[in-house]
Amino acid sequence: MEMSPRGALNRQRTIQDIESAFLTLYQRDGIDGVSISGICQACGIARSTFYLYFEDKFAVLQGVEDRLLSALWEICRNLPDVMDHTSGTETALSTVTHIRENLEWYRALLSNRGDPMFVYRWKKDIVESLRRKLEQRNVTKLDAEIQGVLFSSALIGLYTHVTMECPDIPDRTLCRYMDDLLARSLRQPITPAQPY
Structure with a gap:
């Protein structure tokens, strides 16, 4: 019915x-x-x-986390060319808008009482999205994975800081920081350590 x-x-x-x-x-x-x-x-x-x-309190938390991560994935799953930093601005602005619209949830989830699995799942999604783009540019799978981990860790660290400490930072300024993080993460390929 x-x-x-x-x-x-x-x-x-x-x-x-x-x-x-x-x-x-x-x-x-x-x-x-x-x-x-x-x-x-x-x-x-x-x-x-x-x-x-x-079913229980964990189902409430899981449902909200799934909804937030699904929205982020929809925004970021088809990233523009990662080397063309100007084309990523709309994606970055959409991400910032989403976080601001759900600010209280992000504050709760990213706080010291938050859910580490939320951060872990978010990082995995960022890594996956970025890895696809890097592999299209013939970056090795390992380098793409590591660069994704570096970028996702730094990006979520930035979001956490902004969410907790300075939520009034202008969107375009935040996007500039995000672009800088991406550029730094992709600056040069990772080379294996040389034996002594």
């Missing part, structure tokens, strides 16, 4: 209320301090209502 538009809207509102209550508790207490009863009390629903939408 198909859900009515009003039923779909109510469902979406309930999910948003649950996620919002989860976020408030998660920011304050970390995942260990989040409880189903706390979520239900904060958004004014019965436990049975919570379980209509989520």
Whole structure:
């Protein structure tokens, strides 16, 4: 049976209320301090209502993380030519816009109480996206992987700093830093260490 538009809207509102209550508790207490009863009390629903939408508190977190990473992947999966730094600006601006639109979630996930698996999965997506472009330019698989790891670690470090410490940095300035990180990560191929 198909859900009515009003039923779909109510469902979406309930999910948003649950996620919002989860976020408030998660920011304050970390995942260990989040409880189903706390979520239900904060958004004014019965436990049975919570379980209509989520299996447990981890499912709430997983659902939000999946949604954020999926949005980032949609923005970045078809990166322009990585050596043409001017064409990446729109992708960078779209990424910054997405993060700003979900700033409270990114603050929670990137904080010291955040989920390290979120960062790990995000890095893997960045590495995969960049690796494809580098391999198109005949960069070896290992070099592409390492350059991707360097760039993703630095980029997420930059996002973490901006999100936590200076969220008012202008978008174009942030994009300039992102472009500089990419340029530094791709500056020269990695050469194996020489034996002594």
